[in-house]
Structures are given as structure tokens and as C-alpha cells.
Amino acid sequence: MSRRSQPPSPDSSPRVAKRPRLEYAPLTSEDYKHGLMLAPMVRSGALPTRLYALKHGAKLVWGPETIDKAILHTTRGVDPVTGVVSYHGKSKAIFTTHPIEKPFLIYQIGSADPELAVQAAKMVQQDVSGFDLNCGCPKPFSTHGGMGAALLTNPDLLCSILTALREAMPPEITVSAKIRLLPSQEDTLKLVERIVNTGISALTVHCRTRNMRMKEKAVIERLREIVEFVERMGKGVAVIENGDCLGYEDSKRVREVTGAHSVMIATAAEANPTCFSPTPLKDLELTFVPSYIRLGKYLGNHWSSTKFCSTQFQGQHKSASRADLKALREAIVHAKSYEDMEEHVAPWTGEKEFAEIVEAIERRGGQRAPPIALQPVAPAPTLAQIASETTKDQVALQEAPDAAPASQSIPAAVLGLDIPPAAAEAIAV
Template structure:
């Protein structure tokens, strides 16, 4: 018996005592001993361990936190492992360096979009359906965003055109994923939810013939979006965010934009914005709240001016989102931030006529009849139509001189009806003229977008005393950017308010 076997307990020298042949084999296998390398053997370096800089894209910047948490590794036996050199540049210096770099993708578009000097409709859960978008355009919205549609939801959809109404529906054999009408095409921005450059491109290619531009959602903070790396999760993965934008810019023949939220600190927000606007996008919308801010907390307009300044250096318009009420506070926001345009969500959801320079009109007597006509003509699902009606708030004085009791009665009628016909009957309306009303809506959309100077129209209305702005409380101004039916439905008002 060898000296090594003699030193082992008897149990381990008797393989037959084990029932498992695998264990028996293991205990009887020879123990390998290390061999000295041959003096003549050629030195082969071991496989290099990747450091943090291996994943940095050209033009990307590492944060000091990333540098602190990284290490420099080497396979050279003559060197010892040492900490990765700390980047001593400040975020302000990094921003300046980004702004000195050329635009990554510069191209001309056959039908470019003017994003400046406009009140625009935000992407909103359920609210941003076709009837609301058409109503918003009718009352003067410069552009309208579709609700967010997740890339995989729209990819593979069948495109069907209604020969009577002209409505275009994208579906996969069940409910519609996205619905549009040719009249809104020059003003429609299709918002995509994605965390994959290739899927984002496929989604955009699916609908590009029916929209004016493509927008990437980088602001939705809800788990249904962030768990897949979409929405606000992209703010934590800026390299991926930029890759998606680059893919869209190089593959889609339409203007590309994106929508973000503020980061916790201003320097980090400026650095992110400087990188985004360098890609070649045509517009950046900034929701002036951070990912963790509750919807009832006032939007931080004071942080937007720095971002607008960066946009002006690149010639990129910056759209403000957050607590916008329409004409009643657009001038104040412009004065404080310099924002090129203002995106409306909750104010438009309450009353889409808020886009009028003279102020909103009465919901019950003017807006709702037009909504029902549009819904009936476009065959909008009753569930969505009723949801829109439920969001419209009875217009108080001086917008409406209707007695409070009558406003309450009509609101109850709308809440209890189960079809468009019932709603029309309860409000004393006739749907027989739906085609005529829709034709008038189409005519106005075409005329109101033909170079009208909305600021001059507003000034003249103020001089004549025709402006009737409706004051709103802060709790009613919380934003409700959202997602499309391709993902699901918001479960409550808080969830709606946090989307986007």
C-alpha cells in the first residue's frame, strides 16, 4: 500500500463499501499532482478579463461612480492589479465635450416636422385614441402623439382600411392595436416603447406610411414598462437609449424624437440631454418631473432652461411637459424656461378645446356632440368612447352658463348610458348628421394648420375680451402620459398619472 493510501481512513480505502459506483470511482481516482512548467515552454497569456471600458461605446462617457466601482485587470505577470484611473473631468466638462462633437446622424426629410411654437397633445393611456386626437387637432393642437405602443405589439399587425370612413386599423385578429385616419397623418407622432434597436426599427417600419414622425418613450416609470428595460429604465441605460435612437435615425425615413424625464441631479440630466441631442433627433420632450416624483408634486420648470439652452446650441427644439394648462400658462412657462412648445395631458383630457387661443369651450354643449359624431363615424369602440366622456369635466362659469343642476344631470346621463345612441338621445343630439359634422372637422383641421398665427389670434382675443381661460387646481393638473392597448389598461388614476 502506498504511503498516501495508508494515511486515509479505512472507509476511503474500501470502495466496495459504497453503494454508488460514481462515488466509488471518485474515491479510487488518482490525485493529480502539479507539474513544473518546462523552461522552454512558450509563455501564453491567459484570457484577458474584460474591464468596464470594454463596453463603452464611442462618444460614451463613464460616470465617476462607474469608474470608482471598476478595476484595471491585466494578464501580465510582471504587473500588479491597480485601480482604474479616476476620470477627473466634471460633468460640465463632459457636457462641453459632447456639445463640441459633430451630430452623429444628419439627414434631410421629404416631409420634415416643425416642432416649434405649438401646443401639442401628450401620449396618454386610453385618452389618446383617434377621437381625442382628431378633436385636439380640430381645436388647434399643432401636433398629436399616439399613446405608447410596445414594439412587439405592433410588429406583425395586419393593416386594414375601412373603405367607407378611411379609418386605418392595425390588429392581430383581436382588438385594434392602433387606429388612425389619413387626415391626422401630417401631425401624428407615433410613440414606441422599446428596449431593442432592431425591434424598434421593425415597429416603426410597420406604421411609417401612416404617421409623420416616430417618438421613443424614455419616461414611463411603471413596472409594466421598466421591467422590460423600456420607458424610464432607458434613463439608467443611456448607451442602449442612444443605440435605439441611432437605429431609428439610420433606418426610418421620418423625423425621430424622444421623450424623457428629469434625472435626480441637474448635471447628470444635462449630460444625458447633450448625448441625446447629438444623435440627430428632431425634437426632445422633457417631462419636468423625475422618475420617483408623484404626479401631484409640482413640475420643476426651473430645471428646463439649462436643457433648452443646450437644444438651442444644436438647433433642436425642446418641448416642455408637466403641469401645462394651455394658453393660460404657456406664456409663463415660455418666459421661465424658453421652451419651444408645450405638451398638454390632463388639461386636454378634461377638455380638448383647451387648445383654442380664445380658451376652452363648453364640454356639454359643444365638445361632447363633436366627440360622439367622430366616434360614431370612425366606429370607435364604445368602451373607449365612454371612457373619454367620463374624463370630460362639466365646464364651469364663465365657460358655460348652464345651471349647476343641469350640468350634474347631463353628467349623470353620460355616466349611465351604454351606447353612443343612448348618449346622443340622453343629450338630445342627433347622430344622423355625423357624416356632415365629421366633414366639417376634416375641413377645419386642414385650414387651422395652414400657417395660422396662433399668438396673434390669442392677442386679438385678449384685446377683445374674448378669452375665457378655466383655472385649474394643482391636483387636477397631474400628467397622465401613458401606453397603448397593446400592453394593457391602466388600473387607476395614479397609474395613469405616472405613465410616460
């Protein structure tokens, strides 16, 4: 029987292994800026995924949404070998973490009750650096009972939960919220104003409405006005964009369009947790999946969780053969335990993978920004600047003594402005 089949020893056990203790300043709103973040993802946001995201450049990581009532019925334990902290329910661990990720870990709460939210936060506050209220998930498991995206239509309750969390948590613990756009921009700004005034440190905006689905393009253009609005409030709150970012390089486009302080990645990270790096891994079946499975076993991650995450991984291929890909994929699909994967991922220790993650985090030198930080981008002009420049151009035209002869005008095609009528309509939309 595997040593992982038994619940970990209590956190008071004298046998608990010593783990690296990195000293970090308390999390602030500034730590939510200038970075790429791992989004909260149910199932896909497992501990091994979060650790690999940190290794490859994520600045902060969100844990999967955990319903307040679920965590209240758990018992905390610490594995004496690995140091993994588990909050065990009746039949399984509801939430797992490791001290190495604590300085970067945001715990997302699913709640529709201020009192329960505070109780849940107090249960796990020793193992996290911040709390985030889920106000955007449209799935029934989240909206049931008024949680998730249901809070968007109940701003009084939404803000009362955030206020309660902020008042109950010590100042070194941050509080944030993750919302979706409302159909009306005016209504969105009104909601954002109320949320910011609760004392949060950061606001993540998934740039889709509640009724939009992943196949629909995120309307990231709407975020710039929200960012400007929040900055004018003068509270230093970070605004994080979420929706359709494909990775490190693509984040430049997103930041240019939106002016967001940071970018959060979900779907692309689910497919490739190394996407936070300027050089994400390719041929994942050879370069990443075996290591992920070894780490999962070492950390005691339940096989069903590791199996699910592994089946989601996909990325660019450079040198892997079809035979390599097919053999590993089929083995994962049919495997019922870690032992069934031995032929493909042995040796089993997983300690090497964990040591490499610890080393990568230590290279940050007590800073939350990874060694390869986001490069500055030239932000798109603000709405006010656009209006100002338009006014200046109009005035200049009116004051010009004489317009140049038509024969001397520069053809639009030379400027790249020769747009067919149909294309012009598409751009306008």
C-alpha cells in the first residue's frame, strides 16, 4: 500500500519535515500589478499545476474556487515527508497547498453569506496570502444558492461579503474580487465603483458577460474605460484582465489594448502551464507530462486529479513522434493509478521535479516577480487622449490656410488605409 493512501499526520506532529521558509513582505495591491497570473480553475487548478505555473513565470496563482461550507467541514493535516498541507473532508482532500507557494497563493472563496465567508477564510488564512471572492463563474455549481455570477445582480450582498472579509482579515492578508462584465458598461462601472470602495486590493475582470461562453471572443476593449475609472478613484487598486490571453507574448497585445495592470490566464494555462514563460515548453508529452505525473505522485495529489490535468495538456510539437504521443496519451486514458504509468514516467521519486520548482522560486530572491518579468509595453491612448487629439486635428484643419491640391494628396493605400467597404463595416462592428 502506498504511503499516500493514509491521511497525512496532524500539523502538530513533531515529524513534520523542514521546508524552505522564504521571507516575503505582506501582499499588497502593487504585487497584483505587472505580472501574469494563473486563473482559478476547478479541477485544472490543482497544486502541481500551480507550482509549475510559478516555476515558469506566473507572479501569483489563484486556487480553485472552494465553497465556504465545504472547507468548514474539513480537518487540516500536514504530510511529514513533503510538507503538503491538506484540508480533508469525509472522503477526500477539499484543498491542498504547500508552504512554498504561500507567498503567491490567492484562495478563491465561493460564498453568498458574509458570515460563512469569514469563517471559511479564518480556516485557511495561515496557509494563503490573500482571498478572492468569486463573482463571475456562470456554472450552476457556482451560481447555486446565489454564489458566483449570481452576485453580479445582487451588489449589496456582493459588497457585504467583501466588506466582511476585509474587516475580519489582518492587514497583511489581501482581499480581491473576480467579476464578469455586465451587459451595460454604465452598470459595470457602477458595480466596479462599489466593489473598489469595499477596500479590496485588486479586481479581476473576465471580459465576457454572464451569458457569454468560451467560444465567444472576449470583449477586452471594454476594459480600458474600467481601468481608467478605477485609477481615477485613487485607491491604488490593481485591475487584472482575464479572457483570451494565450501566454507571455500575447499578454503584450492584451495590455496594450486594455491598459490592465496585469493579465490572468485560464484556458491557455490549462493546456500548457508553462505558457507564462517567454519560451514555453513544446512537445509536452516528452518535456512536461511525465514530470507532471511524477510530481503529482510525490505530492500525494489524487490520481484522478493528475489524470484529468494530464489529459488537458497540449501544445506545439517540434520533435515528438506520433508514436510517442499516442503511447503516452493512451496510457494516461487507461491508467487507474500512478502505478499503471510506471513504464512511461519512471523513476518515481518526483523529488527532482519538486527541487527544481523550489530552486526556481528561490531565484526570485524574496520578490514575487519572476526573474524574467513582463516587458514594458506602450499603452494604447486613453479615451480622453483620443478625444483630445481628435479635437486638435479638427482645429488644425479649420485653421489651415488652404487645403493641398487633390493631386498632391497621399493615396490611402500607401498609408495602409485602403479598406474595402465590407472590411470597413466589420471594423466598425
